[in-house]
Every structure is written in structure tokens, then in C-alpha cells.
Amino acid sequence: xxxxxxxxxxxxxxYGYLASEKIEALARRYDRSVDWRxxxxxxVFRQTGAAPLTQIPLxxxxxxxxxxxxxxxxxxxxFRFPSKFPIATQAPARMVLWTxxxxxxxxxxxxxxxxxxxxxxxxxxxxxxxxxxxxxxIGLDRATLRAAVDDPALKDAxxxxxxEATAAGVFGSPYIVVDGEPFWGLDRxxxxxxxxxxxxx
Amino acid sequence: xxxxxxxxxxxxxxYGYLASEKIEALARRYDRSVDWRxxxxxxVFRQTGAAPLTQIPLxxxxxxxxxxxxxxxxxxxxFRFPSKFPIATQAPARMVLWTxxxxxxxxxxxxxxxxxxxxxxxxxxxxxxxxxxxxxxIGLDRATLRAAVDDPALKDAxxxxxxEATAAGVFGSPYIVVDGEPFWGLDRxxxxxxxxxxxxx
Numbered sequence: 001x002x003x004x005x006x007x008x009x010x011x012x013x014x015y016g017y018l019a020s021e022k023i024e025a026l027a028r029r030y031d032r033s034v035d036w037r038x039x040x041x042x043x044v045f046r047q048t049g050a051a052p053l054t055q056i057p058l059x060x061x062x063x064x065x066x067x068x069x070x071x072x073x074x075x076x077x078x079f080r081f082p083s084k085f086p087i088a089t090q091a092p093a094r095m096v097l098w099t100x101x102x103x104x105x106x107x108x109x110x111x112x113x114x115x116x117x118x119x120x121x122x123x124x125x126x127x128x129x130x131x132x133x134x135x136x137x138i139g140l141d142r143a144t145l146r147a148a149v150d151d152p153a154l155k156d157a158x159x160x161x162x163x164e165a166t167a168a169g170v171f172g173s174p175y176i177v178v179d180g181e182p183f184w185g186l187d188r189x190x191x192x193x194x195x196x197x198x199x200x201x
Numbered sequence: 202x203x204x205x206x207x208x209x210x211x212x213x214x215x216y217g218y219l220a221s222e223k224i225e226a227l228a229r230r231y232d233r234s235v236d237w238r239x240x241x242x243x244x245v246f247r248q249t250g251a252a253p254l255t256q257i258p259l260x261x262x263x264x265x266x267x268x269x270x271x272x273x274x275x276x277x278x279x280f281r282f283p284s285k286f287p288i289a290t291q292a293p294a295r296m297v298l299w300t301x302x303x304x305x306x307x308x309x310x311x312x313x314x315x316x317x318x319x320x321x322x323x324x325x326x327x328x329x330x331x332x333x334x335x336x337x338x339i340g341l342d343r344a345t346l347r348a349a350v351d352d353p354a355l356k357d358a359x360x361x362x363x364x365e366a367t368a369a370g371v372f373g374s375p376y377i378v379v380d381g382e383p384f385w386g387l388d389r390x391x392x393x394x395x396x397x398x399x400x401x402x
Contacts, residue, residue, distance in 0.1 A: 048258050057249050058372035062385060072402055073392050171259040184263060187388035191274050201273055 004035040005192075006177040008165055011089035012052075013041065013173035014067045014081070015186040017119040020111060021076050022189055023176070030196035032178075036100070036111050038093035041173055043162040048171050052086045070186060078120035087118070087126035090158065091149045095135055097157045098148035106140065113138045205236040206393075207378040209366055212290035213253075214242065214374035215268045215282070216387040218320040221312060222277050223390055224377070231397035233379075237301070237312050239294035242374055244363040249372050253287045271387060279321035288319070288327035291359065292350045296336055298358045299349035307341065314339045 005027050009016035027034050045051065054060040064081060071079035092114040099110045117123040117134035125131040128149040136142035148154055165175075169182060176183045176192055181200065183192050194201055206228050210217035228235050246252065255261040265282060272280035293315040300311045318324040318335035326332040329350040337343035349355055366376075370383060377384045377393055382401065384393050395402055 044259075048260055050257075050260075056251075058245075058367070058370050059249055059251075062370060062372065062383060065383070066385070066389075069392065069402075073395065166259070169259050169263060171263065182263060182266070184267070185388070187386070188267075190391070191270065194274065201270075 002030075002032055003179060004033040006035050006037055008037045008039050008170045008173060008175040008177075010039055010041040010173040011092045011114060011118060011125060012086040014079075014119065015070070016173040017115045018067075018071055018074055018076055018079065019174040019176070019186045019189060020115050022074060022186075023174075024108060026189060026193055026196070029193075032196065034108065036096060036107050037161065037165065038089070038096045038111075038158070039162050039165045039170065039173070040089060040093065040158070042088075044166055044171055047166055050171070054085065074186070078116065080120060080122055082118055082122050082124075084124050084126075087124060089126065090155075091128040091131045092118075092125045092134075093158050093161075094149050094151070094154040095131060095145050097154050097161070098145060098151070099140075101157075103140070109138055110135055110140065203231075203233055204380060205234040207236050207238055209238045209240050209371045209374065209376040209378075211240055211242040211374040212293045212315060212319060212326060213287040215280075215320065216271070217374040218316045219268075219272055219275055219277055219280065220375040220377070220387045220390060221316050223275060223387075224375075225309060227390060227394055227397070230394075233397065235309065237297060237308050238362065238366065239290070239297045239312075239359070240363050240366045240371065240374070241290060241294065241359070243289075245367055245372055248367055251372070255286065275387070279317065281321060281323060283319055283323050283325075285325050285327075288325060290327065291356075292329040292332045293319075293326045293335075294359050294362075295350050295352070295355040296332060296346050298355050298362070299346060299352070300341075302358075304341070310339055311336055311341065 007023055009020060023034055053063045096110055099107045113134050114125055114131060118125045123130050123134060125134060128146055132142050132146035135145045172184050178192060178195050181195055208224055210221060224235055254264045297311055300308045314335050315326055315332060319326045324331050324335060326335060329347055333343050333347035336346045373385050379393060379396050382396055
């Protein structure tokens with residue numbers, strides 16, 4: 001099997017959510033796995049001076065419309081714009097890092113459970129209790145995952161992941177890397193697919 | 202024939218150039234024409250606080266790579282990143298406005314001549330003399346077009362076009378409107394096409 005596709009994302013990123021619903025099927029078609037890499041865009045934005053898209057004049061109004069339309073375009077029927085947005089995403093990010101360390105085969109399921117809780121069910125997963133509820137529903141141990149949010153080792157791991165991502169040039173979500181080639185945004189999935197199909201173009 | 206597709210663009214926008222090379226064929230497939238609408242992104246950016254993409258840390262390096270890859274993806278072989286970038290675009294924008302008023306059937310040809318001069322031939326079309334050379338090569342009267350750059354009526358028209366665009370929510374390039382539905386970016390051409398094919402989705 002070839003190298004995994006690196007999928008960097010923030011749990012507060014709508015386009016990250018939409019791409020997370022498409023990337024596995026795409027990867028599978030080309031015999032690839034997905035390496036899920038939660039990051040905190042707030043940390044990255046300190047480098048680039050960017051602001052959350054929906055808070056920018058003009059662009060913000062367009063972005064909300066485009067997110068809903070892009071969900072329809074990509075047949076992701078369950079997308080709803082959350083009532084609280086953006087949110088802090090340390091809690092769900094640390095839960096993913098816990099899973100990668102302790103129960104790696106369930107990583108994708110944990111990402112989907114948390115992302116869908118926020119973008120399909122409007123649950124505020126910035127709250128560790130609510131995030132823990134989401135992963136408990138798919139069968140993980142609630143108390144263990146709730147404790148992971150406050151684990152200093154996982155706090156360190158997330159900080160390190162953000163530093164590593166920024167050092168590698170990651171500045172947005174989703175930010176996808178295939179064999180060293182970076183692709184930013186849901187709207188690059190078509191180029192990701194051609195890259196996988198042709199080994200670069 | 203249905204309403205034209207509104208194509209807002211800045212002559213200094215690489216993704217605007219790439220989209221300008223695709224939009225007419227797309228429009229034709231759905232029995233549409235293109236209404237070419239040059240704007241000045243500098244004026245718009247004052248509203249949104251945006252900066253030229255290539256000047257943003259991290260994002261700038263990615264953007265240059267993505268522009269070249271996107272040109273290959275869309276089979277636009279002649280794209281070169283200009284040696285001087287970004288540039289002021291009053292001169293070519295006013296030439297387009299002159300053409301829309303005085304020789305409307307040639308508008309598309311003038312847009313392409315100017316855009317290709319900058320993004321395929323690396324000619325600095327911010328210079329009115331160089332822009333006039335570009336349109337003279339496709340048979341327009343050089344002196345007339347050169348004079349258009351300094352015509353107070355066309356200066357007013359461009360100012361008005363920018364105000365109108367900003368009031369309508371335009372914040373980037375290309376910014377395409379189909380029957381009132383806005384699409385921002387080269388990477389929305391796929392959604393534009395589906396919108397045209399299905400009368401909205």
C-alpha cells in the first residue's frame with residue numbers, strides 16, 4: 001500500500017467537515033489510507049493574519065451560502081450551519097489524538113462522530129462533556145475520552161501537531177497532502193483525485 | 202437567449218485569468234453570453250481587509266504552486282507567473298470599458314488580448330503604452346485605446362463599476378454571477394456548470 005493521504009483539519013471548519021465526508025472513499029479508490037491530523041486553526045491564523053471566513057465583510061455572507069451549496073453539490077445531505085460558530089476545538093482534537101495512540105483503527109470513526117455532532121446535529125463539541133457524549137455514542141469509553149481532554153501529554157501532543165503543521169506550511173482546513181504535494185480546500189478534491197490517478201500532473 | 206453570465210475580474214488576478222480562458226465555452230454550452238466586468242481588487246480589498254494572496258505568509262507560497270497546477274489541471278498551457286506582480290490594472294480595465302461602449306462585439310477579444318499579454322507573455326499591462334500595444338495587435342486603433350485610459354468619463358465609469366460591484370457583494374476575482382447566484386473562484390466553475398445545467402441545485 002502506498003503512503004497515507006495526510007488530512008489536516010480543524011473541527012470548526014465547515015469545508016473541513018465536507019471534505020472529511022469524501023476523503024476516505026477517494027483514498028480507497030487509489031489504495032490509500034487517510035492519516036487524520038487535527039489542528040487548531042487559531043494557532044495557524046496567528047502566522048497568516050487570517051480570520052474565520054464567516055467574520056470577513058462580504059466574504060462571510062458569501063461563505064455561508066457557498067458552504068450550503070457546496071454540501072448539496074457534494075451530496076452531503078446532513079450539513080447544517082451550527083448555531084454557535086466558530087468554536088474552540090481543543091477537546092475534540094485531543095480525543096482524536098488519544099484514539100490515534102490507543103485505538104488507531106477507530107480514528108476515522110471518532111473523527112466522523114465528532115464532526116457530525118457539530119455540523120449535522122448542532123452539538124457544541126467545544127464542551128468536553130458534549131464531545132465525550134458524541135464518542136460514547138459510537139461505543140468508546142466515555143470517562144476515558146473525557147479524561148483525555150485534560151491529559152497534559154495530549155495537550156503537548158496537540159501543541160506539537162500545530163507547530164509541526166505550521167512548519168510544514170499548513171495554513172487552512174482542509175489541507176491535504178499526497179506524496180508531498182499540498183492541496184488546500186474542499187474544492188481541490190478534484191485535483192487530489194487526478195494527482196492520485198496519474199501520480200502527479 | 203437567457204441572461205448573460207456576469208464575470209467580474211481584476212486583470213492582476215491569476216485565477217481570474219484562468220477562468221477567463223474557460224468561461225466562454227462553458228457559457229456557450231448553455232446558450233449564454235458573458236458580460237465581462239473588470240474591477241479593481243484594491244478598491245474591494247479596502248472593504249474586506251484582504252491582501253493579495255501571494256503576499257500572505259504560507260498561503261503565498263502555496264498559491265503560486267496552486268496557480269501553476271490549476272493551469273495544468275484546466276489545460277491552460279500558456280500560463281506563466283508574471284515577473285512583476287501584483288500590478289495596478291486601471292489601464293486595461295478602462296480599455297475594456299471603452300470597448301463595451303464603442304465596439305461591444307470585440308469586448309471578449311480585448312479582455313483576452315490584455316489578460317494573455319500579462320499572464321502568458323509577461324507584459325506589464327499596468328503601463329498604458331504596453332496595454333495599448335496589446336490591443337493594437339488584435340486590430341484595435343492604438344491611439345484611441347491609449348487615449349481611453351486618460352478619459353475622465355471612463356475613469357468615472359470604472360469607479361462606478363467598482364462601487365456597484367462592492368455593493369453587489371463582489372469581493373474577489375473571478376466572481377461569477379448566474380441568474381443572481383454568486384460563485385467565487387476558478388474552482389467554482391464545476392458548480393457554475395451544474396447550476397446552468399439544472400437551473401439551480
